[in-house]
Amino acid sequence: MRDARSAGAGKRRVVPPARRRAALWSLAGGAVLTAAATTVMVTGTVPLAATGAAGRPPAGGAPTSTALSPAPTADGRTGPGPWRDPLTSAEIERAQQLALAQDADLRTASENVERERGRPQYLGTDLAESPPSVGGAWERKVVVRFYDYSDNTLIHKTVDLLSQKVESSRTVRGVQPPPTPEEAREALALLLADPLGDGLRQDYAKATGGALTRVDQLRVHGWVYTPQGTQRGPLRACGTERCVQVSTRVPDDGPRIDASSYVINLSDRSVHRLRAMSGGPSS
Amino acid sequence: MKKVFRPLITAASLALLLPSALPAAAVAADATRTGADAQRTTARPCSPDYVIERTLRGGGTWRMCWHDTRLEGLVLEDISFQPRGQAEPIRILHRAALAQIHVPYDNGTAEYYDLTEDELGAHVNPLRPKDCPGGALKQIRSVLATRGETVSGLCVTTQERGFAFHGDNYDLPRSVHGGNEAQQGQDLVVYTVNEAGHYHYINQWNFSDDGTITPKLGAAGNLSPDDFNAADGTGWPLGEGSKAYSTNHYHNVFWRLVFDPDTTPTSRIEQYETRQTGYSAKEPRTPLHKTTLKSVEKETGGLTDANAQRWWRIVSEQKNTDGHPRSWEIAHHNPTRYTGRPFTEKDIYFTEYKAGERYASDNRKSPELGRLEHVGQFVDGEKLTRPVVWVHVGYHHIPRDEDQAPMPVHWQSFQIVPRDVTAMNPLTPDHLRLPRYNGDGRHPAHHPPSDKGGK
Numbered sequence: 001m002r003d004a005r006s007a008g009a010g011k012r013r014v015v016p017p018a019r020r021r022a023a024l025w026s027l028a029g030g031a032v033l034t035a036a037a038t039t040v041m042v043t044g045t046v047p048l049a050a051t052g053a054a055g056r057p058p059a060g061g062a063p064t065s066t067a068l069s070p071a072p073t074a075d076g077r078t079g080p081g082p083w084r085d086p087l088t089s090a091e092i093e094r095a096q097q098l099a100l101a102q103d104a105d106l107r108t109a110s111e112n113v114e115r116e117r118g119r120p121q122y123l124g125t126d127l128a129e130s131p132p133s134v135g136g137a138w139e140r141k142v143v144v145r146f147y148d149y150s151d152n153t154l155i156h157k158t159v160d161l162l163s164q165k166v167e168s169s170r171t172v173r174g175v176q177p178p179p180t181p182e183e184a185r186e187a188l189a190l191l192l193a194d195p196l197g198d199g200l201r202q203d204y205a206k207a208t209g210g211a212l213t214r215v216d217q218l219r220v221h222g223w224v225y226t227p228q229g230t231q232r233g234p235l236r237a238c239g240t241e242r243c244v245q246v247s248t249r250v251p252d253d254g255p256r257i258d259a260s261s262y263v264i265n266l267s268d269r270s271v272h273r274l275r276a277m278s279g280g281p282s283s
Numbered sequence: 284m285k286k287v288f289r290p291l292i293t294a295a296s297l298a299l300l301l302p303s304a305l306p307a308a309a310v311a312a313d314a315t316r317t318g319a320d321a322q323r324t325t326a327r328p329c330s331p332d333y334v335i336e337r338t339l340r341g342g343g344t345w346r347m348c349w350h351d352t353r354l355e356g357l358v359l360e361d362i363s364f365q366p367r368g369q370a371e372p373i374r375i376l377h378r379a380a381l382a383q384i385h386v387p388y389d390n391g392t393a394e395y396y397d398l399t400e401d402e403l404g405a406h407v408n409p410l411r412p413k414d415c416p417g418g419a420l421k422q423i424r425s426v427l428a429t430r431g432e433t434v435s436g437l438c439v440t441t442q443e444r445g446f447a448f449h450g451d452n453y454d455l456p457r458s459v460h461g462g463n464e465a466q467q468g469q470d471l472v473v474y475t476v477n478e479a480g481h482y483h484y485i486n487q488w489n490f491s492d493d494g495t496i497t498p499k500l501g502a503a504g505n506l507s508p509d510d511f512n513a514a515d516g517t518g519w520p521l522g523e524g525s526k527a528y529s530t531n532h533y534h535n536v537f538w539r540l541v542f543d544p545d546t547t548p549t550s551r552i553e554q555y556e557t558r559q560t561g562y563s564a565k566e567p568r569t570p571l572h573k574t575t576l577k578s579v580e581k582e583t584g585g586l587t588d589a590n591a592q593r594w595w596r597i598v599s600e601q602k603n604t605d606g607h608p609r610s611w612e613i614a615h616h617n618p619t620r621y622t623g624r625p626f627t628e629k630d631i632y633f634t635e636y637k638a639g640e641r642y643a644s645d646n647r648k649s650p651e652l653g654r655l656e657h658v659g660q661f662v663d664g665e666k667l668t669r670p671v672v673w674v675h676v677g678y679h680h681i682p683r684d685e686d687q688a689p690m691p692v693h694w695q696s697f698q699i700v701p702r703d704v705t706a707m708n709p710l711t712p713d714h715l716r717l718p719r720y721n722g723d724g725r726h727p728a729h730h731p732p733s734d735k736g737g738k
Binding site for chain 2: 082083084085086087089124126127128129130131132133136138143154155156157158168170171172175177178181223224260
């Protein structure tokens with residue numbers, strides 16, 4: 001069950017974190033900061049409503065590269081995409097850069113699920129709601145979401161894609177959004193690296209006749225493990241720390257390999273087995 | 284004195300007189316728009332790829348923009364309907380989306396929040412052409428994408444909905460209109476299929492050619508194989524004998540509707556009830572009923588009620604050409620009210636617009652939103668000037684053998700029905716768009732007598 005209540009004492013095994021690519025990332029962030037400041041000055045002279053001769057949003061303005069686009073011009077053909085289109089991949093990337101460029105702590109001291117320093121775990125970006133207003137002005141703001149494994153915080157930053165400014169930043173502790181596919185894969189990797197993963201390996205061998213040695217031999221889906229009520233034992237930190245369960249399946253419509261009796265604490269990289277319960281696993 | 288259309292709207296009048304000149308009339312209306320007017324009515328906040336625009340058989344045109352978010356999935360914005368013969372689109376909604384699917388199991392072993400715990404919106408299934416009959420598939424972002432970041436997961440199509448009307452008009456010779464007046468209705472239909480665990484939800488919006496909107500959620504997929512831990516009273520035996528009890532559970536679905544009627548976000552809410560007041564004095568002592576109005580001035584939650592026959596409408600500042608305020612009625616009867624959580628206690632909630640109030644529950648999982656957790660807390664007596672409507676529709680699923688497998692779709696829905704948006708049925712054929720068919724009871728042949736005169 002996703003909300004399995006009978007978490008039992010499990011074996012704890014800590015895998016040392018990997019550290020890669022951190023320096024390169026910081027450098028990129030610094031460059032972004034300069035470009036963003038320049039763009040803000042230019043956009044200040046172009047009112048949002050003035051883009052497009054008839055108040056039309058700039059058409060087809062979605063940038064095709066990950067570099068920062070020039071500021072919108074009077075004819076509205078550059079700059080951010082039309083106000084309320086789905087976000088482009090380039091905009092999502094740019095929003096992340098902007099969010100990090102204006103937060104030195106996050107850029108240097110944070111850690112992702114693989115414990116790379118200076119790289120917060122990226123969770124996703126959404127187009128923010130544009131409030132209703134008399135006159136019908138629309139906004140193009142996004143919410144960029146990170147999890148910092150160095151201090152177990154969830155960070156949501158609202159970035160205005162037009163002004164290229166971070167408008168607000170909220171940091172909370174004890175809130176666990178669903179794991180990204182990347183985090184679910186890391187959880188599975190931790191499970192496979194652990195003696196507790198033996199059961200999974202045996203089930204895989206039974207189902208496929210082959211040996212399970214790599215994460216990419218399975219499709220994995222993860223969800224947050226939330227302890228119910230007062231907890232004792234090694235899982236009591238879950239909730240404050242980021243604990244997940246996973247379900248796995250052999251790719252290409254292969255069989256499910258049950259892994260949901262395990263809880264993986266991604267924050268301290270430990271693996272636990274849930275005690276047998278009345279229900280059985282859920283997904 | 285009532286008029287069918289304002290005589291000043293020349294394009295509309297022209298269209299009335301010359302049905303075949305409709306496209307020309309539309310062009311003329313376009314050409315007369317200038318300045319602020321053009322900005323208000325023609326500027327769409329999205330590019331052509333992300334506009335859904337469809338003129339249905341009855342002549343009305345729906346327009347909206349779409350995008351996706353990881354939790355809500357499909358978000359529809361800037362929704363307007365332009366009835367046939369109307370010079371301008373009529374804005375209805377600023378934004379409309381799901382606000383939560385709460386799935387508690389009866390034996391207490393599980394309680395899921397499919398939007399906020401499973402990021403339902405990010406899990407869009409790819410659709411095949413045959414999953415979108417007669418329509419077009421659009422690419423939408425999905426974590427289920429196996430190549431790239433999107434799947435062909437948004438279907439935009441049309442569906443038949445049977446009779447839009449069927450009637451007779453006594454004073455027209457049959458030779459003129461060929462017998463009964465009848466027309467088949469057609470809907471613009473927009474949907475995605477999103478998965479949460481073993482469930483597949485069809486997140487569908489029907490936009491009818493009579494101006495009605497029907498948001499509906501279809502639960503499909505498979506029963507959760509892991510929730511077979513029930514007993515008598517909390518589940519139902521599935522499969523041979525009584526070895527496995529599939530657990531009963533609820534799907535409490537919430538939609539959040541940011542109304543923007545006539546592009547004036549200020550609007551008001553009215554609540555109506557109808558009750559029997561007694562019997563007529565004369566034989567045969569006919570039951571008498573009275574409908575009463577109560578203005579909803581402050582944030583509140585409401586209960587649908589078969590006895591009080593309670594309903595609500597969102598009233599615009601604008602009027603139709605009959606001089607009646609335009610409004611949209613929430614046609615809603617929650618069949619199953621789950622009493623276990625504070626946010627499921629009411630069938631409908633009206634809150635003052637706040638960007639930080641997005642999800643009916645689990646709102647704090649998005650830290651950029653407000654401090655409050657659920658819609659029950661959003662209702663705190665604030666004065667309503669820009670009301671947001673939260674509609675809650677429950678369903679108690681007691682599994683049956685037929686649910687496996689795959690499970691037949693079960694639907695939960697409500698409707699947003701135009702009430703006095705236009706002076707007549709927007710599908711009324713041109714030869715009936717005459718005062719004598721629009722409440723002008725003086726016409727001797729009119730039948731039955733109009734009930735609209737008292738307003």
